Amino acid sequence: MGTAIQKKVRQFSATYLIKTVSECFEKIPDHRPNKCIIPFANFPKSAFAMMHQKCDSLLAFDEERLDEVCCHNLEKLYHIKDGIVPSDTRMREVVDPLDPAEHKTPFKKLLNIVQRNGALKGFEFKCGKLKDHYLLPVDGTGLFYSGTCRCDDCCIMNEGKKNEAYYHNILGGCIVHPKQKTVLPLAPEAICKQDGTKKNDCEKAAIRRFLAQVKHDHPQIKLVILLDGLETVVKVTDH
Template identity: 45%
Template sequence: MSKEAAKIPDHRPNNGHKKIPLHDAIMSGLAVMHLKYPSLLRFDEDCKEKPDKLNNLKALYGVEQVPSDSHLRDMLDPIETRYFRKFFTSLFSYVQRSGRLKQFEYFEEGYLAPVDGTGHFASGSINCQECCVKKPDSKNPQYYHQLLGMCLVRPGKKEVLPLAPEPIIQQVDASKNDCEKTALKRLLENTSREHPHLKLVLNFDDLYSDGPTIRLVKSYNYSFIMVAKDSSHVSLYEAVDELDARDKVSRYEFTDEDGFKHWFRFVNGVSINKSHKDVLVNYLEYVSVSPKGKKYVNTWVTDIELTEESVAKVMRGGRAKWKIENETFNTLKTQGYNLEHNYGHGKEHLATNFANLTFTAFLIDQIEQLACPLFQKALAAKKSKTALWHAIRGLFDWFLIGSWSDLLKAIIEEKSICIKGLISDTS
């Protein structure tokens, strides 16, 4: 990340000559998010009160000079958010080169990739040029930021791999607020450009299951699985029922080893609606009943061919959409990453840039959990991520650290002082 941060052009006059390098501000911001600091002020105060922390920032993040909290905001605010995309492509390339991307293979048609939107800022007074606005002409306008996320997942796998999120922000010369569907166009364009050979099966909720969105997805040669509720797909359900009355719809059911009953109704090649008769989808209706009688019901449309052999796999792929809601967004909001915390709003791009740095920190942790044996052992030793973050911060705050390997070894061994002396007590 340090190398990519150094490539981001300095927006200041004379390229910030004789000032704190922009690289150091960016990496300081990433350190705040990666170390799960509750505020920039706390980070600033710790750096001033604990001088050895500056050595740790240099060893772990390549930071030579740390700007104050207010100066850090001023330096990050004007940076165009698009420059942070390289963080994600660089990290993703590592996963590809290491061969670990194969762990996410599920469909022959491509990697399963849920897409969904989430908010990360809302206020009745604080705002910037990128804020979308609810009730702009009222006495109490509401300002907000959202983003559209995409991540690679695999049913049964804990880790997720987020790609660069797409900001849902006020667009230049736009008469209306930005929205998820408009952001999706940018997300797919950017993803296709940055990962031209990456085959994807995009997983959406009901908001996206319409003719224009399906055409958009297929224009990039991506496949899809979309929730299709009866309330928003009346003609589709009617068409399936008509085919069912003519014995053109298939059924399949089984009971698994845990006693869950699974029931499927499916048919291939049905028009998504009357307005887009040429947009054909494959319809999958699913019901499961637990041994205790708890029922789950859902319906999806997809372009993956449905057979008795494939319906269970497609169903599990459809249900995996919760991984972007729970394993990604909920984790970012409740497990130390503070996605919704206002570290500083700025006037230009600051709020969006902080959200991108938070996602970058999350991706780094996911890759470490996926690929780093020391991280895995440290997590097992602490039994929870919250405890692991606390241990990492504790060592970072109070000991001189030579490298990430030494820090993680100290956590695994539950010792304050590494045998080799690469971590030493600063007292």
Template identity: 40%
Template sequence: MHNLNSLFKIDRVPSDTHLKRYFRNSRIQSVSTIISKTFSYIQRSKTLEQFEFMKINGQSHYLLATDGSGYFRSEKLVCDCCMIEEHFDENNKMTLKFGHNILAGSIVHPDLKQVIPMCPEPIMRLDGSSKNDSEQTAFRRFLADFKREHPKLKIIFLLDALYANGPIIKLLREYGYEFLIAVKETKSLLFMSVKEGETTGETQFHERVFESGEKVIKTTKMNYRFANNIRLHQDKESPFINFVQVKEVTEWIGKKGKAERLERNFTFITDIAVTKNNIVQLAEGGRTRWKIENETFNTLKNRGYNLEYNYGHGEKNLTHNFIMSMFLAFFVDQIQEISCYTFKKLVEKFKQKSSLWSSLTSAIEWVPLSSWDQFYYLLYYREMPPETG
């Protein structure tokens, strides 16, 4: 209790029952207000500037990657907000599974390990509806909330192929957002138009070759293909978009003298005019979407936050507010890692975040502390700082 007061100014600790009662009846938006206010401080303190991806018309733009993920599944526990899925076994016997999903978004940068998580949007059945919610419907709510909370922030949304459709692109344009949306290579009008453009000159190319590695030298060849103002689909209402594609081939000699080769292809559609001056940057930006999976969801599930742990299913907003609180904790930790020198050194020393959290918890439980400086000194040097005076 002493440390909670000296470090966090907490006088009383709520019981488990009281905390669950409070979370059950609290609005989900309560946590988003805290994140939004803290994010405003990040903007004022210039911390956000290191995440600037590119300037468009002289204005700083940032990458925001979004994706959906499940965090609770059960065949027995169910609430009014649970998504319901039908599963059939090899004998065609149906089993109902209940669960909760969430749509998350994080500001990312190709050169930074850290991310800035924004307030997530629950994917759930709303107001007693008998129909399941969907990721795209949740994304529409996410967009509306994000625009209201950050009306002047210039964003390039990084999205997967689920969002490569006219209604979503129209919505993004209405809100004034740019986008880089991954698409799968098919025999659609889009790819046929790009192929035809190779003959007319409307499709352009760019190439880049570089070497990397010390003991094992790898040669990477990047072949870019791009085109502007192409209709996405065949119908007349389909939007015009710009096309970005990169084919990456890396070759090297393996340990046993065997020639090795790795080929990867990435294709995106965008609202940003593509030129030879920005094609490399745009392709790199589109590929950064993986950070929402690895640096956000994977971190929350496997590196000490335990996203998929059942903290309490309960009723009303209980499970959603537990998840919102977890995102708030992750948000604070990421901001510390971005802007606090001492916290950065702790992360480097412990290497694994889970080890840092374990030591942090033990220190708070067993050692009387008077300040954060003393706390961080203890964690780093494994001893109390020398007394002064």
């Protein structure tokens, strides 16, 4: 096995990694029609802080943002400009319309950091003639399900029936190794209604988009794709 991830490396510190993610959020275009008091990047940064701090809910995070010490920490650690944290309602209004693709860049940047520092070598999987490859298990999971609430991107279950329901799923993959406790997540692919289509999106279609994105972002990494229950043939050259 190669070099494992070492916390003593400066670029592996939480401060550096969070700053890298925050810089990616700065580049997301502001879709709001009018200029507002709250800088646009504060919205994805606040959402990231909420998830990273493992808050119980948006409402719990909304209550914490009123605390001066909390706002100070959010400004210094998550680079939320002027410590202005949006309310839960406003965060939903601004973040929900964003294309999921806008959130993929941080995943690419973070894996590039691991690769540049030689830590990716620690995840090489060798078995027989298989060398210099990496294991990438891929699977889908549910994100949202409701019988009443929906958005334009929701997939629909039992359409037109009394038990009609709406849902969002996601497809994710991580570079793993049997002897490593750490995993390296790649940018996930949303399973939701695609533009211009009336049919539900599905895991089979999502994995094609996912692997195409992986090939585009990391063309030099040789991957062994691990799937379960996907009755489809996915062709991705050079992987």
